[in-house]
Amino acid sequence: MTQSSRTVAGNLPYPVKVEPNSLRTAGEFVRQVAxxxxxxxxxxxxxxxxxxxxxxxxxxxxxxxxxxxxAGEASKTRGSWGWLTDQLLSRNFGRDSAVIGLGGGVVxxxxxxxxxxxxxxxxxxxxxxxxxxxxxxxxxxxAGVDTPSGKNMVGSFHQPKGVLVDTQVLxxxxxxxxxxGFAEALKHGVIANRGYFxxxxxxxxxxxxxxAEAGDRVSDLVVGSIEIKAAIVSRDEHxxxxxKLLNFGHTAGHAVEILSHFTVGHGxxxxxxxxxEAKIAEVAGIAEKGTADTIRGxxxxxxLPVALPAAMSADRMLEVMRTDKKVxxxxxxxxxxxxIGRMAGSDSGWTVSVTDEIVREVLI
Numbered sequence: 001m002t003q004s005s006r007t008v009a010g011n012l013p014y015p016v017k018v019e020p021n022s023l024r025t026a027g028e029f030v031r032q033v034a035x036x037x038x039x040x041x042x043x044x045x046x047x048x049x050x051x052x053x054x055x056x057x058x059x060x061x062x063x064x065x066x067x068x069x070x071a072g073e074a075s076k077t078r079g080s081w082g083w084l085t086d087q088l089l090s091r092n093f094g095r096d097s098a099v100i101g102l103g104g105g106v107v108x109x110x111x112x113x114x115x116x117x118x119x120x121x122x123x124x125x126x127x128x129x130x131x132x133x134x135x136x137x138x139x140x141x142x143a144g145v146d147t148p149s150g151k152n153m154v155g156s157f158h159q160p161k162g163v164l165v166d167t168q169v170l171x172x173x174x175x176x177x178x179x180x181g182f183a184e185a186l187k188h189g190v191i192a193n194r195g196y197f198x199x200x201x202x203x204x205x206x207x208x209x210x211x212a213e214a215g216d217r218v219s220d221l222v223v224g225s226i227e228i229k230a231a232i233v234s235r236d237e238h239x240x241x242x243x244k245l246l247n248f249g250h251t252a253g254h255a256v257e258i259l260s261h262f263t264v265g266h267g268x269x270x271x272x273x274x275x276x277e278a279k280i281a282e283v284a285g286i287a288e289k290g291t292a293d294t295i296r297g298x299x300x301x302x303x304l305p306v307a308l309p310a311a312m313s314a315d316r317m318l319e320v321m322r323t324d325k326k327v328x329x330x331x332x333x334x335x336x337x338x339x340i341g342r343m344a345g346s347d348s349g350w351t352v353s354v355t356d357e358i359v360r361e362v363l364i
Contacts, residue, residue: 006219008226011234014161016139018223020168023051026058026127033162034123036098039065040088042111043102046071047129050172055102055127065091069110073262076106076146078154084114098123098161104130104177105137105266109152112143116158126163130173131181132267134165135188135225140233140243150323151254157238165226167218170211175303178208180267182302183249185221187274188228190295191245194341196224201298208303244350245343247326248335249274255320259312264305271304279362281336281344284354288339295340314363318356326351332359 005019017029030039039061043052048068056063067087069075088097101111101124108126115124126138144155170178182204189197203217211218229246236243253273256264264272278295281287296306308317318332326333333351336344345352 006223008223008230012139012230013159013234014163016163016165016226016230018165018167018219018226020166020219022164022166023055023127023169024058026055026164027060029162029164030059030098030100030125034098034125036123037096038093039098039100040091040093041066041100041102042084042107042114043068044071044075044104044107045069047103047107051102051129051169055100059100061100069107071106073106073146073257073266076110078145078147080110081113081117081145084110085118088114088118093118093122095119095122098125100124101126101138101160102129104128104133108133108137109142109144109155112141112158112160113145113155116143116156121158123161124158126160128163128165129169131170131178131222132184134167134222135181136184136229138163138165139226139229140246141237150320150325151257153325159237165222167211167222170218173211175208176265178211179303180265180271183267183271183274183299183304185225186295186298186302187246187248187270188225190274190278190337190340191248191335191343192228192232192341193224194339196228197298197340199224201301204302241349244326244333244335244345246335247351248337248343249277251321251324251326251332251334252276252317254324255317256308256312258320259316260309264309268305271299271306272308275299275306276308276362277334278337280334280354280359281338281352283358283362284336284352286344286352287337291337291339295337308363314360317363318359 008016052066099115101108128134128138141157141159143158144152147153185200249270253270256269278292331353
């Protein structure tokens, strides 16, 4: 089945082009949205060998200027940032240069932080290669790295000049990687649109069976999620209020990632986090009864984990969650649903505080 080409702009200050096989014509898009004297491609050891050369040729980048870090969350560090900026300096990249972030969420966050800080800021274009990156991390301008104290604790907001989404590359993802993207897609439905949530659930079997055969179902899912996220981040670029809705599942989810030493991937951790936080909302009397079960069932249908690993105690979870950057005045702030498609906290900056006793009740 074919997939159509779409450009999603919404109220974003940059275009997001969703088109199959667009890596082959990336040069035209990149030079239109981010004209520069030179381009550097930042990627990783998994994506680089598969797509790096083709993208470099399309844009006209010397293959020596493809900079690859080892694949995985362990590379999203200040050390990697230092190595990449040193590489740009040693190659004499000037302020008239631009960065291309080619890869998943780790690459996008890292490349964005490099672009945000190199010579006080140069343009970046994101070319995401995972479903998770296409619908989440490539949109919204968040950039940063992890530290021993937690995820994304050092970073900045640096909006891209454009995002190019080639849905055809999803056909090369391992099933596990594809499934992690469904966690964010379902999250978008929970926080903003019940109809979209239900459409994602109905599309999961066809997409999991064969991305190539799913055709416009893939495009609809990607565009639907991008539109939801774009509508939110365009109204709250620096997460002062409304954008906090996107943190649903992430407070508990980040703790799961950290306690697993990142052996639980981001999408899998967010899946577990959404179930935990939806249950917290129910126990606190915030969410309609059955909301957590509906979310759990949807995530399970995508083959995602929905239970906290047995080795992770309530005490350790709370300890790690208290180090989260969303904590205010020593209190953990949660983004919690009232029901599918509607969130709590409209009168309190879109976050809610609950007692540790309620959280313990859910985690034990």
